[in-house]
Amino acid sequence: MFLAAAGLGLAACATPGPRSQAPGAPGAAVQPTAPGSSPGAAAPGSAEQPPPAPSHNPRLDAVTAALVKEAHGQATSGAYGAAGATLERALRIEPDDPLLWVELGRVRLADGNPDQAEGFGRKALTLAGSNPSVQSEAWRLIADSFKVRGRNVEAVDAERHALGLSPH
Amino acid sequence: MLYLDRLVTRQFEGRRWTLPARVYAAPLELYAGLALTGGDLEQELERLHYRRVTQLDRPGSYRVNGTRIDVALRPARFADERRDAELLSIFTGPEGIESLRDATGREVPVLRLEPLLIGSIFPIHGEDRIIVTPQEVPPLLPAALKAVEDRKFDSHHGIDPQAILRALWVNARAGQIEQGGSTLTQQLVRSYFLSSRQTLSRKTREAIMAIALDAHFTKEDLMNAYINEIFLGQDGDRAIHGFGLASQFYFGKPLAELDLSEVALLVAVVRGPSYYDPRRHPDRSHARRDLVLKELVAQHVVSAQDAAAAARRPLGVTSRPAGAYYPAYLDFVRRTLRRDYREQDLTEAGLTVYTSLDPRVQEAAERALEHELARLDRPKKHPEGPLEGAVVVTSPESGEVIAIVGGRNVGYDGFDRALDANRAMGSLVKPFVYLTALESGRYNAATVVQDAPVDVPLANGRHWRPENFTHETYGAVPVVRALADSLNLATVGIGLDIGLPKVAATLGHFGLERPPEQVPAMLLGAVNVTPLEAAELYNGLANGGFRSPLRAVRAVIDADGKALKAFPLEVTPVASPAAVYELDRMLVAVMNRGTGRAARAYLPPDLVVAGKSGTSSDFRDSWFAGFSGSHLAVVWVGYDDDAPTGLTGSAGALPVWAHIMAALHTRSWSAPMPEGLAETEIEYPTGLRVARGCTDDAVAVAVPASADIPAKPGCVLPGLTTLIDRAHEWLRNLVH
Numbered sequence: 019m020f021l022a023a024a025g026l027g028l029a030a031c032a033t034p035g036p037r038s039q040a041p042g043a044p045g046a047a048v049q050p051t052a053p054g055s056s057p058g059a060a061a062p063g064s065a066e067q068p069p070p071a072p073s074h075n076p077r078l079d080a081v082t083a084a085l086v087k088e089a090h091g092q093a094t095s096g097a098y099g100a101a102g103a104t105l106e107r108a109l110r111i112e113p114d115d116p117l118l119w120v121e122l123g124r125v126r127l128a129d130g131n132p133d134q135a136e137g138f139g140r141k142a143l144t145l146a147g148s149n150p151s152v153q154s155e156a157w158r159l160i161a162d163s164f165k166v167r168g169r170n171v172e173a174v175d176a177e178r179h180a181l182g183l184s185p186h
Numbered sequence: 187m188l189y190l191d192r193l194v195t196r197q198f199e200g201r202r203w204t205l206p207a208r209v210y211a212a213p214l215e216l217y218a219g220l221a222l223t224g225g226d227l228e229q230e231l232e233r234l235h236y237r238r239v240t241q242l243d244r245p246g247s248y249r250v251n252g253t254r255i256d257v258a259l260r261p262a263r264f265a266d267e268r269r270d271a272e273l274l275s276i277f278t279g280p281e282g283i284e285s286l287r288d289a290t291g292r293e294v295p296v297l298r299l300e301p302l303l304i305g306s307i308f309p310i311h312g313e314d315r316i317i318v319t320p321q322e323v324p325p326l327l328p329a330a331l332k333a334v335e336d337r338k339f340d341s342h343h344g345i346d347p348q349a350i351l352r353a354l355w356v357n358a359r360a361g362q363i364e365q366g367g368s369t370l371t372q373q374l375v376r377s378y379f380l381s382s383r384q385t386l387s388r389k390t391r392e393a394i395m396a397i398a399l400d401a402h403f404t405k406e407d408l409m410n411a412y413i414n415e416i417f418l419g420q421d422g423d424r425a426i427h428g429f430g431l432a433s434q435f436y437f438g439k440p441l442a443e444l445d446l447s448e449v450a451l452l453v454a455v456v457r458g459p460s461y462y463d464p465r466r467h468p469d470r471s472h473a474r475r476d477l478v479l480k481e482l483v484a485q486h487v488v489s490a491q492d493a494a495a496a497a498r499r500p501l502g503v504t505s506r507p508a509g510a511y512y513p514a515y516l517d518f519v520r521r522t523l524r525r526d527y528r529e530q531d532l533t534e535a536g537l538t539v540y541t542s543l544d545p546r547v548q549e550a551a552e553r554a555l556e557h558e559l560a561r562l563d564r565p566k567k568h569p570e571g572p573l574e575g576a577v578v579v580t581s582p583e584s585g586e587v588i589a590i591v592g593g594r595n596v597g598y599d600g601f602d603r604a605l606d607a608n609r610a611m612g613s614l615v616k617p618f619v620y621l622t623a624l625e626s627g628r629y630n631a632a633t634v635v636q637d638a639p640v641d642v643p644l645a646n647g648r649h650w651r652p653e654n655f656t657h658e659t660y661g662a663v664p665v666v667r668a669l670a671d672s673l674n675l676a677t678v679g680i681g682l683d684i685g686l687p688k689v690a691a692t693l694g695h696f697g698l699e700r701p702p703e704q705v706p707a708m709l710l711g712a713v714n715v716t717p718l719e720a721a722e723l724y725n726g727l728a729n730g731g732f733r734s735p736l737r738a739v740r741a742v743i744d745a746d747g748k749a750l751k752a753f754p755l756e757v758t759p760v761a762s763p764a765a766v767y768e769l770d771r772m773l774v775a776v777m778n779r780g781t782g783r784a785a786r787a788y789l790p791p792d793l794v795v796a797g798k799s800g801t802s803s804d805f806r807d808s809w810f811a812g813f814s815g816s817h818l819a820v821v822w823v824g825y826d827d828d829a830p831t832g833l834t835g836s837a838g839a840l841p842v843w844a845h846i847m848a849a850l851h852t853r854s855w856s857a858p859m860p861e862g863l864a865e866t867e868i869e870y871p872t873g874l875r876v877a878r879g880c881t882d883d884a885v886a887v888a889v890p891a892s893a894d895i896p897a898k899p900g901c902v903l904p905g906l907t908t909l910i911d912r913a914h915e916w917l918r919n920l921v922h
Contacts, residue, residue, distance in 0.1 A: 084296055110584055113584070114815075137757040141757050144731075145857075147858035
């Protein structure tokens with residue numbers, strides 16, 4: 019289970035695809051700016067402008083992909099501690115990448131720590147913005163963490179989220 | 187005699203030096219896209235004492251060729267891998283690193299520099315050393331030791347009778363016992379087996395034991411033991427033993443990389459580590475180094491030419507001893523490890539400890555605190571003692587502590603205020619009052635609350651009547667303003683409405699371990715915390731409502747390189763992400779127009795930061811806690827004896843905080859707005875919804891999309907404006 023999901027994560031990580039929405043697109047994440055920073059900023063004392071979305075830096079994809087690949091190798095041989103440490107390296111480089119949080123949650127789950135796996139899934143959700151495929155990855159992790167703990171009702175709800183459906 | 191022989195042989199054979207745990211900073215990760223210019227990179231290499239050369243020769247050197255930097259990396263050990271010495275080419279541009287290539291020209295995605303040694307955990311008044319194998323010793327060192335200390339080392343039987351007679355003659359003449367005549371073997375015996383009291387009977391024992399050692403062991407073995415054993419300096423409570431550590435202690439680099447002048451200096455120091463201390467007595471040690479060089483020429487160890495060149499070199503000693511740089515940080519590391527290890531394991535078992543300390547951030551924090559305290563303390567308000575301070579810096583999403591300053595005298599290994607100063611947090615508590623209110627669903631950033639006199643009858647029959655800082659009341663104000671301007675009365679009103687137990691519970695969820703006393707004054711910060719605890723509380727706010735217990739230790743490995751213990755990242759949701767986002771946006775307003783706005787003068791204009799000031803009663807504590815997208819810093823300023831400082835959080839701690847943030851390569855705070863929230867603008871004084879450009883006194887807030895916020899008459903087209911604003915915003919971003 020771990021490997022299949024992890025492989026999926028790697029594919030998403032390595033492909034510079036539509037990871038998060040374009041900055042400023044309607045419905046995208048909003049971030050405040052400091053006063054005076056936006057071109058349209060008015061006189062001092064005016065409101066901060068609502069502003070560019072949090073940035074995922076596509077230049078870092080190759081870097082984090084290399085570390086994710088290394089982590090997969092470590093996890094495959096059962097070295098979950100080492101895999102986790104390698105993914106933490108990746109997270110220090112790109113902490114806003116929700117898929118890295120999902121990856122780390124997968125390692126925790128495989129290592130028998132479903133509570134932490136859920137925490138990582140929820141952290142990934144807060145970074146996913148309105149990207150449905152990333153949200154789905156995070157919800158699937160959360161669903162799996164519930165299943166392992168025998169919390170089936172919550173698992174089904176989380177799975178519905180993963181499929182883009184509204185929960186029961 | 188037989189007894190001594192047995193004693194010496196057995197002890198020496200089973201010798202195992204006690205090896206203090208060695209503590210390392212976080213290694214610098216290099217990768218394409220890292221915002222590190224060529225100049226920054228050179229600084230990092232210099233910090234690790236890489237030498238800039240024109241022709242790469244051995245590990246520990248680098249060459250600059252325009253925007254390309256070639257580095258001969260040293261072999262390095264990390265918690266998870268061992269890396270051999272290798273060549274790396276780094277290509278830099280104006281934005282930072284563009285690419286990394288190995289010796290064959292192949293692209294390298296990511297690579298770590300070796301971590302900086304930041305100290306060791308040694309017993310009190312204990313020996314510290316780094317063991318070196320004969321392969322790690324430059325051949326010049328044993329040759330020089332023999333030439334200067336013991337010319338007949340290779341041929342004598344442990345003692346040199348001629349030298350002893352010479353020494354006795356000198357001693358008799360001088361009427362007192364003086365140093366001299368000892369072979370390297372005798373010095374080894376003295377250091378290894380005996381106390382340093384100089385008596386004649388001790389001298390005899392020493393001679394007998396030296397003969398015994400010489401009879402049982404090879405010269406190579408004895409030389410290696412000497413190189414690892416001998417005392418070469420004192421650093422506070424720490425005794426520097428062996429050339430491996432001495433090389434790090436004086437030059438900040440491995441023994442193998444020392445050149446002739448540096449080897450000569452260490453050999454000079456052997457004779458009297460205190461008398462010839464190159465930091466305290468540079469002239470003395472310089473003269474003796476040159477004497478050693480002359481002796482090396484006389485003994486045909488080096489050529490006159492090489493010696494002359496070496497004599498022209500400066501001492502090359504680092505200004506501060508390597509290791510023990512950061513006592514407050516090491517203190518935290520030590521306390522963490524004591525939970526899992528016996529003291530003896532830490533000081534003797536040769537463990538290696540990898541931490542998350544970022545030397546760049548640590549130095550920025552030390553500089554900012556020293557500099558600002560010196561400025562604030564100038565009027566000398568308090569005769570009792572200097573104004574003190576402490577700083578904790580974390581990386582919010584990893585929960586890693588990356589810098590700790592325990593006081594203004596940063597090299598001093600004493601009272602660690604970051605961990606032990608337990609002080610009233612003042613208004614630093616307010617965000618947790620507001621977060622509790624937001625989570626209740628009954629308040630949002632635009633909710634209008636009353637800032638009005640409060641009178642709470644207490645159990646003891648007295649009344650609690652808090653006041654605002656200005657002693658004024660502000661009447662109806664929106665929540666965002668009550669927080670941004672740190673209005674006490676509005677905050678108490680909200681807190682009492684929500685309930686003290688709920689506020690206390692929020693603090694507990696975010697990591698406050700001792701439950702606060704649930705009195706109304708708690709709402710204004712009658713809660714004691716250490717700067718480290720404050721950092722843990724705020725780390726959860728900076729991390730979107732996820733708690734990560736703060737940690738400094740990444741991994742511990744044993745002397746054989748086996749991983750013993752890791753401290754993996756933990757992430758636990760402790761608050762609604764939407765409420766935390768809403769709160770964080772208000773903390774951005776604190777910085778842009780509230781009590782934190784003075785920081786803007788020091789920060790890059792487009793850097794988004796969030797934070798909160800805190801001042802305890804009678805100005806005893808000046809706090810500031812705040813974060814960007816990649817760093818959280820908590821600063822405390824006050825007197826050790828709790829005397830009033832006359833400083834608010836904004837006047838004392840804030841400038842320290844701002845200087846730290848300004849010195850870091852830090853990213854703007856940003857987070858995707860959680861679903862269910864909407865961006866809106868309200869008038870700062872009234873909380874009424876306004877259209878952009880309608881008033882110059884508006885503030886942007888995030889509120890639940892369902893929130894019904896009354897519009898300012900004539901200032902908004904109901905229901906339409908936000909949409910138009912967003913379209914504008916979207917178009918503007920398309921154009922850019």
